[in-house]
Amino acid sequence: MSQKDIKTLDQFVDEQYGAVGTETRDELDRGYEAFKLGVMIREARQKANLTQKELADKAETKRSYISRIENDASDIRLSTLLRIIEKGLNGKVNISVDL
Numbered sequence: 001m002s003q004k005d006i007k008t009l010d011q012f013v014d015e016q017y018g019a020v021g022t023e024t025r026d027e028l029d030r031g032y033e034a035f036k037l038g039v040m041i042r043e044a045r046q047k048a049n050l051t052q053k054e055l056a057d058k059a060e061t062k063r064s065y066i067s068r069i070e071n072d073a074s075d076i077r078l079s080t081l082l083r084i085i086e087k088g089l090n091g092k093v094n095i096s097v098d099l
Helices: 009-017 023-047 052-059 063-070 078-088
Strands: none
Touching (some): 023 063, 023 078, 052 063, 052 078
16 A cells, blocks of 8 residues: 555545535434443443443433443433433533534
């Protein structure tokens, strides 16, 4: 492989999924954000030394729901996210919107 064949990650993603703002790229970006949220919740739970069941009990939800969120297999309602972070993890949610 020559130097000219090497692409940056941004170039590769643009080529495979289209430019930012296209439907396919937006879908990829939304999926990535959901994945990041699941990872953040899992890491916070582990840092708090809680099992999924313990977190679910504190947040008044089911262990299977926590598992689905952590494994990026479920959309999460804002009210449930707030309960998981605030009641379950004793944290605070900060939300921002980029336009």
